[in-house]
Amino acid sequence: MIRLIPYFLVSIFLVSCGGGSDESDGPVESKKNTSTDVSGKVIDGYITGATVFLDLNFNGVKDVNEPSTVSVEDGDFNFGLTDSELECARYVPIVVDVPVGAIDAELGEVTEAYQMVLPPMFEPISSSDMLNISPITSLVWNTIETLSETPITELSCEAVIADQTKREATASLLEDAIKDVVAHYNISEEKLFIDFIAEENTSVKDIAVKAVKGLQKSLVETAVLQETYPNARWAKVNYYFFSSIDGDDLYPNAWYRDLQLYDGNTITKELIKVSNDLSNEVRPILYEKTTLSSTDDVNLRVEIGYESRGGDDSSYSCNYKEEVSLTSGDTEYQLVNLGGQANVIGGFEACQLPDFSTQSISRYILYNSTDAGIDKATQFSFSSQDGEFDALNNWTNLLQSIATLEASELIAHVESLPYDFCETYDAGADFVIRSRSETIDGDKITLQREQNGNLKRTTKFSDGTSVVEHSTVASAPSWDYCIW
Numbered sequence: 001m002i003r004l005i006p007y008f009l010v011s012i013f014l015v016s017c018g019g020g021s022d023e024s025d026g027p028v029e030s031k032k033n034t035s036t037d038v039s040g041k042v043i044d045g046y047i048t049g050a051t052v053f054l055d056l057n058f059n060g061v062k063d064v065n066e067p068s069t070v071s072v073e074d075g076d077f078n079f080g081l082t083d084s085e086l087e088c089a090r091y092v093p094i095v096v097d098v099p100v101g102a103i104d105a106e107l108g109e110v111t112e113a114y115q116m117v118l119p120p121m122f123e124p125i126s127s128s129d130m131l132n133i134s135p136i137t138s139l140v141w142n143t144i145e146t147l148s149e150t151p152i153t154e155l156s157c158e159a160v161i162a163d164q165t166k167r168e169a170t171a172s173l174l175e176d177a178i179k180d181v182v183a184h185y186n187i188s189e190e191k192l193f194i195d196f197i198a199e200e201n202t203s204v205k206d207i208a209v210k211a212v213k214g215l216q217k218s219l220v221e222t223a224v225l226q227e228t229y230p231n232a233r234w235a236k237v238n239y240y241f242f243s244s245i246d247g248d249d250l251y252p253n254a255w256y257r258d259l260q261l262y263d264g265n266t267i268t269k270e271l272i273k274v275s276n277d278l279s280n281e282v283r284p285i286l287y288e289k290t291t292l293s294s295t296d297d298v299n300l301r302v303e304i305g306y307e308s309r310g311g312d313d314s315s316y317s318c319n320y321k322e323e324v325s326l327t328s329g330d331t332e333y334q335l336v337n338l339g340g341q342a343n344v345i346g347g348f349e350a351c352q353l354p355d356f357s358t359q360s361i362s363r364y365i366l367y368n369s370t371d372a373g374i375d376k377a378t379q380f381s382f383s384s385q386d387g388e389f390d391a392l393n394n395w396t397n398l399l400q401s402i403a404t405l406e407a408s409e410l411i412a413h414v415e416s417l418p419y420d421f422c423e424t425y426d427a428g429a430d431f432v433i434r435s436r437s438e439t440i441d442g443d444k445i446t447l448q449r450e451q452n453g454n455l456k457r458t459t460k461f462s463d464g465t466s467v468v469e470h471s472t473v474a475s476a477p478s479w480d481y482c483i484w
Helices: 083-089 136-149 157-162 164-185 204-226 396-405 407-416
Strands: 035-042 049-054 069-070 078-080 094-098 114-118 130-133 234-241 255-263 266-272 283-296 298-307 316-328 331-344 362-371 372-383 431-440 443-452 454-460 467-474
Touching: 035 083, 035 094, 035 407, 049 078, 049 083, 069 114, 069 396, 083 157, 094 130, 114 130, 114 136, 114 204, 130 136, 136 164, 136 204, 136 234, 136 255, 157 164, 157 234, 157 407, 204 255, 283 396, 298 396, 316 407, 362 407
Parallel strands: 035 130
Antiparallel strands: 035 078, 049 069, 049 094, 094 114, 234 255, 255 266, 266 283, 283 298, 298 316, 316 331, 331 362, 362 372, 372 431, 431 443, 443 454, 454 467
């Protein structure tokens, strides 16, 4: 979805699968082949006969190399994990396939199959932990899939462990998903992963029971979508109730169908309000089509979005975005052009890419670099005047023009901007955000500074917890690395 506000973009690239590590930032070369028992419960009612597996490559399918077991009475499961598998368990989802014929202790024999997921928690798992996998944990996982800008299947245990950027990006998705589910379903964070049957928590249980209907429908339609697009890199359908995208809190009990398809060089996202029995479409909420291309170190992304977020009586709008990013050494340079159209009639087909050379509304220019273990990023936001900008006006309509443009021109312009964290000049931008991140004694500290002097400091501690603080340059000079 296109939002005309400043943001920093995080990409997760195609990777391989498998592997393991210790608790440091990178994988270890070898470990003793010992085994640790990991236990948990499969919960709707307690379910007997469900297959539980460690999804090492994030594809939602039990592959031959992935440890698995079957739940028994009271939903209990247990499997022995090698040291490398145990390390993976903190970084990958644990998936449960509930087949027809499994036994729900409260509802009896399962007559319609479904799947549940426990998201990776990014914390060490031991034999004393009890892992509860339920429709509620699945809501968190579905939200992660929805929030991710790239297909989840492009991750793996090995890649997440080996790459700190991927690890942080995935952990950030988890954090955002938890906040989203807490807000949407009015469940406190500590109750998301509980055994709500043992705790006799009827409010959480009621939400779980309701969610199963969506999980069952999701499994059926995902299979159909994957059969229709057998070569797709990602094809998934999720049904869930309540979406803040549709008028915030206007429809707390409405059901939605969320489709995501990554086929060839095109990503399609679709959110549609559906009837309570999930059989009929009621109203499209958003449709987004993204086209990707790349040559050498240049990546191009073009999006068309059609949406109505203000409730059933709100009008539709078209949003347009073209983004080019290129890498030189340890530095990434990025340019984003944005456009839009209000009060659109005629459906998604009415949204056609504009002439960005005359119809751009705004532009972001981003600089990201890593030097001596310090990550620096700066985003400049510019408004256009009749589609014109102060520079790089030939960097528009990129689907057609990218082959004729010189990367050195973009690099030279970005390098001419005051991107350093300690700079104060805005170069004519409407808004500037600068950030600086480094790891000190195992804790990652990110300081973000806006052009108006507001500061935000985020500390992610080595134990997985974090704290966010707000201040200003004047009030918290000890936070700053600059002397003016």
